[in-house]
Amino acid sequence: MRLRLLLLLALCRAGPAASGRSLSLRGSWRIHSGNGSLELPGRVPGCVHSALLKRGLIQDPYYRFNDLGYRWISLDNWTYSKKFKIPFNISKWQKMNLIFEGVDTVAKVLLNSVPIGRTGNMFKRYSFDITSVVRDVNSLELRFQSPVLYAAQRSKAHTSYSVPPDCPPPVQRGQCHVNFIRKEQSSFSWDWGPSFPTQGIWKDVRIEAYNICHLNYFMFSPVYDNHTQEWSLEIESSFDVVSSKPVSGQVIVAIPKLQTQQTHSIELQPGERTVELFVKINKNVTVETWWPHGHGNQTGYNMTILFKLDGGLSIKKSAKVYFRTVELIEEPIEGSQGLSFYFKINGLPIFLKGSNWIPADSFQDRVTSDLLRLLLQSAVDANMNTLRVWGGGIYEQEEFYRLCDELGIMVWQDFMFACALYPTDRDFMNSVRAEVAHQVRRLKYHPSIIVWGGNNENEAALMMNWYNIPPRELHTYIKDYVVLYVKNIRKIVLAEDKTRPFIISSPTNGAESIKEGWLSLNPYDNNFGDVHFYDYISDCWNWKVFPKARFVSEYGYQSWPSFSTLEKVMQAQCVKTETEFYRRSRSEIVDGQGYTMGALYWQLNDIWQAPSWASLEYGGKWKMLHYFARHFFAPLLPVGFEDQDVFFIYGVSDLRSDCEVKLTVRVHTWSSLEPQCSSETERFVLKAGTAVLLYKESVPVLLKNCGNCTRQSCVVSFYLSTDSQLVSPANYHFLSSLSESVGLHKAHVTAIISQQGDTFAFDLETSAVAPFVWLDVGSIPGRFSDNGFLMTEKTRTVLFYPWKPTSKSELEQCFRVTSLMDVY
Secondary structure, eight states: OEEEOEEOOOOBOOOSBTTBEEEEOOEEEEEEOTTSSOEEEEEESOOHHHHHHHTTSSOOTTSTTHHHHTHHHHHSOOEEEEEEEOSSOGGGOSEEEEEESOOBSOEEEEETTEEEEEEOBTTOOEEEEOTTTOOSEEEEEEEEOOHHHHHHHHHHHOOSSOOSOOSOOGGGOOOSOGGGSBSOGGGEEETTEEEOOOOBOOSOEEEEEESSEEEEEEEEEEEEETTTTEEEEEEEEEEEEOSSSOEEEEEEEEEGGGTEEEEEEEEEOSEEEEEEEEEEOOTTSOOOOBOOTTSSOBOOEEEEEEEEEGGGEEEEEEEEEOEEOEEEEOOEETTEEEEOOEEEETTEEEOEEEEEEOOSOSSGGGOOHHHHHHHHHHHHHTTOOEEEEOTTSOOOOHHHHHHHHHHTOEEEEEOSOBSSOOOOOHHHHHHHHHHHHHHHHHHTTOTTEEEEEOOBSHHHHHHTTTTOOOGGGHHHHHHHHIIIIIIIIIHHHHHHOOSSOEESOBSBOTHHHHHTTSSOSOTTOTTSSBEEEOOSSSOTTOGGGSOOOSOEEEEOOOBOOTTOHHHHHHHHHHHHHHHHHHHHTTTOEETTEEOOOEEEESOSOOSSSSSBSOSBOTTSOBOHHHHHHHHHTOSEEEEEEEETTEEEEEEEEOOSSOEEEEEEEEEEETTOSSEEEEEEOOOEEEOTTOEEEEEEEEHHHHHHTTTTOOTTTEEEEEEEEOSSSBOSOOEEEESSOGGGOSSOOOOOEEEEEEEETTEEEEEEEESSOEEEEEEEOTTOOEEESSOSEEEOSSEEEEEEEESSOOOHHHHHHHOEEEOHHHHO
16 A cells, blocks of 8 residues: 655745746835826735825724725725836747736736736736737736625626625625635625725736746655555656757756655656656655654755756756655544544544634735744644634735644645635636645645645535525535535545545535535534534533534634733633533543544634634734633643532543653632642553543532532642643632632732743732733733633742843833732
């Protein structure tokens, strides 16, 4: 059996070489409104909103109700223009192309007043042959059409049947018919974000000139042969051969650290040509694999590929090569109906723990590498190993995936279709096919991407009839669904990438949905696939309301940003309770359900300042939920819960090896900083990758053995340790609602701040037991080592890690501490 493995190529674009010349058209452009009344400079990459803001012609679009006041911007038809000189002799080059890596979205392109093409998909790469049009001095124009008006026109032209939904709910104050334009779907509004349908050149633009031949792209797939235990590389290179004669030469592939270098002879016929090569890796060298965060290293290897062709033509590329396998396991489970749904990385079952990623800003030119690193590092710092790139946003920029590769963050990558039905007319499908092929080729090299997802919630939308489609018409929409996601997207993905699984939708019943004709009667079946779960009515502190599903890829609760502590407490505690339930369900089947192997809460980040489900505020500040996530996603975690007046503690391990630990259980009264009683187990072995019962005690017995404790007057804490140190976070269990607590007093918490190198120590002292102690330093960027914690001891030291230089005096001036009784 031959297992296909993934190879990442962090492709490094070469500078001008013998193979051709390249001219970047980034930087300064001119922008004018449809009637010419407004003209201003703009930057590329960028958008009209950003240009207007920079010139002071509008306020911050996020301020107050500017999402409504600035609708005129997206309703106008803007033009981008640029005059430029070619800094080389154009007569010496056989072919010249104008390349757009990303245009947002619908535009007519003119070079020297000659129409050379159109754009209509934000997610496609466009290449226009300008050989016969280009001059020494040139004028380039992109005449944009309002995306809102374009979407409305396309919807109106689709006369055979409606394609719902027409418009978002009125409360979102959004625009209509976003499903008719291949653009960031959430840019027309979402329940967590504003409506800012942007226009502009949002990615790189350049001119490429070449003779003889040009390397369009190259792709790699490592293959592991279990029988011979050998690795090899399948290399595919695409060329545009403009020579009138065949071009011959050699390809030299070298991976020094794997002691591999091979030379192949090639011959390229005129036209668009593809070359496939097979390179064996030296079997005497150990290949180290890429592992997710918390499970191993993210080892990569430097590789060079040199094409030495006729006429002295030389094309050299460098790449970073990563090896890893991924399998989606859907198989019968003893004692349970249905199938499992979990991922194996390099043969190891891994519990996916993390969150969902949305666009970091409505205006992508504001999303810098520094911001991406801050947000992604925060995910890793909270012990996450997975992010789901949600299907209503964008395929992220290269830096996002490069950072995920580096940090060991697995990516569940949706295609950009969400919460809607879509047309399947010829033009729409042609655009989608080009989009999918481009994105798979662009992204498949990243080991971080472990699964492709066809859409977000569209199987559920159709089969649960969100749009009230009459039963007699349902077959039309089912047919469209299969055409779009199965006969086109799935077909292209499987042809382009055999290194990772593809699922049609999320949530989905996976193999069961396929068996039922690609759509399942109940896409939320806990016995199959993944589920999304939201319940704002039931008691979220009661674990019995949560689904004991195979994989939970969305769940969550809203909260305000920093200024409202009580809302943060509610969100953090609810998600904590739910996540701990999923983690302790990984190894058991109860009443036929369980073996949960993934928990991705909604959502990691915010697109603007607003109440939302996010654990990170807009800009990256940690909410209380994110501090809680650092605990409830810890590699070793004791989880406590009650059932029928019995208190249980499970031990959860995500480690790759067994560990020997002991469990300590303490009971505290709300009125004292000294434990009421404490007990600990003998040392025991907690098996790797399991969740097992460690402790079981009747609550009345537990309280009776602790003197005068009652449910209202006491709280339980517990942790795992070795003889010398804590190896898990200290967890806790409330025996009653905090509103019914007895003896809980308002705590006076003070802090002495001292600097320790690049960090600051906050030595805390409290006058009483304090639930949900919240430390805040205002707008000073950084994070604490812990926050939102239950303080049962008189003193505690917490570290602050600043993201920018600060001082002790600045921190003292901005510092504020609160706990539950300050806001309750």
